[in-house]
Amino acid sequence: MSLQLEDLPSVGGLGTSIKVLFVNPNATVSMTASCLKIISSSLPPDTTVYGYTGPAGKTSVTIESHLDSVLSAAESLRDAYPLFSQVDAAVVGCFSDHPLVNCIREEFDIPCCGIMEAAFYTARMLGGKFGVLCTGYRSQIRHQYAVQGYGLENFCAGLLSTKLTVKELETKPRKEVLSLMANCAKQLVEQQDADCIVLGCAGMADMASAVEDALEGRSVQVIDGVCCAVNILSGFVRMGLKTSKRGLFTWAKPGRELRGQSYL
Structure with a gap:
């Protein structure tokens, strides 16, 4: 059964118009909870942030190397894939040039950035x-x-x-x-x-x-x-801005389908 937003911890008012997914690509639940707590201190009143934590046993408890980054990007994207179509924006909560950021931009049109x-x-x-x-x-x-x-x-x-x-x-x-x-x-x-x-x-x-x-x-x-990313992205959503699908972040899924490849 695929993940739903209602399965995740969240901060913000119910029924708010902007939904942001905070993606912690490591497997440490306490870090996700700590970030949600911090986010709540400067959260815009029209925004709800949902906290996702990478799958235990498939992602590392911390991300400290290139390999940690690549594996956590692949496993988190596979696991959280259904969630991205349920939100207006996504934050990747790892302080690095994490590969998951561009993966999300390529696969979806919602605005996305890393912290x-x-x-x-x-x-x-x-x-x-x-x-x-x-x-x-x-x-x-x-x-x-x-x-x-x-x-x-x-x-x-x-x-x-x-x-x-x-x-x-x-x-x-x-x-x-x-x-x-x-x-x-x-x-x-x-x-x-x-x-x-x-x-x-x-x-x-x-x-x-x-x-x-x-x-x-x-x-x-x-x-x-963490707080910067949420506020920047919620602003983009209010302005009606999305990830451009021309050029670098052109949809990748049709190409995979033409090649007969499915790895999600």
Whole structure:
């Protein structure tokens, strides 16, 4: 039996006109719940957000490598496929240049973005140089390539790793995690002249206030891509904008059918 929106946890008023699917492509339910809680703090009154979590046993509990990203994209798209036709927009809740974003754009016409993309473009509009708080060092390297890929290298003050894994954001003592994040944020601002700080992981979303406190008095904006993505996409829906189906994101399904291929 295929998934229905009613099967998912949600935030927002019943009967609202805009439905957004928040896709957490890893298998950690608590991360989805945490993101929904954060989203509720700035949710437009006409919008409901539904939280999807990647299938347990088929997607990893965290996404920290290229292979994690590719496998989580394939398995989440197969599992959540029926949901995309039930919503007006979709957010991919992984802070990376995650392959699922373009897969959704190619397969459907609803507007879609990832939380990294939303955070970077928001920071670009609010300041001159943004800094990125990363988890592990490998993530720092991957995110640097993503900054270049988005054409934003000239607007990035730098990226800095807390040396924590995504899982350690939850399992290590809260005080220790927040201290590491605060110190990295201060370094990006004081030594690398960042005027906006981007939280480089969905698991950091509920830690924004601690970073803001650490930077108090410096006039720095702290940006969480989870809330940015929901608000950007709900705005697109109100404007009647969808993913263009000419060029890069031309429908892929007819081509598969002509080749006799079905892998969904």
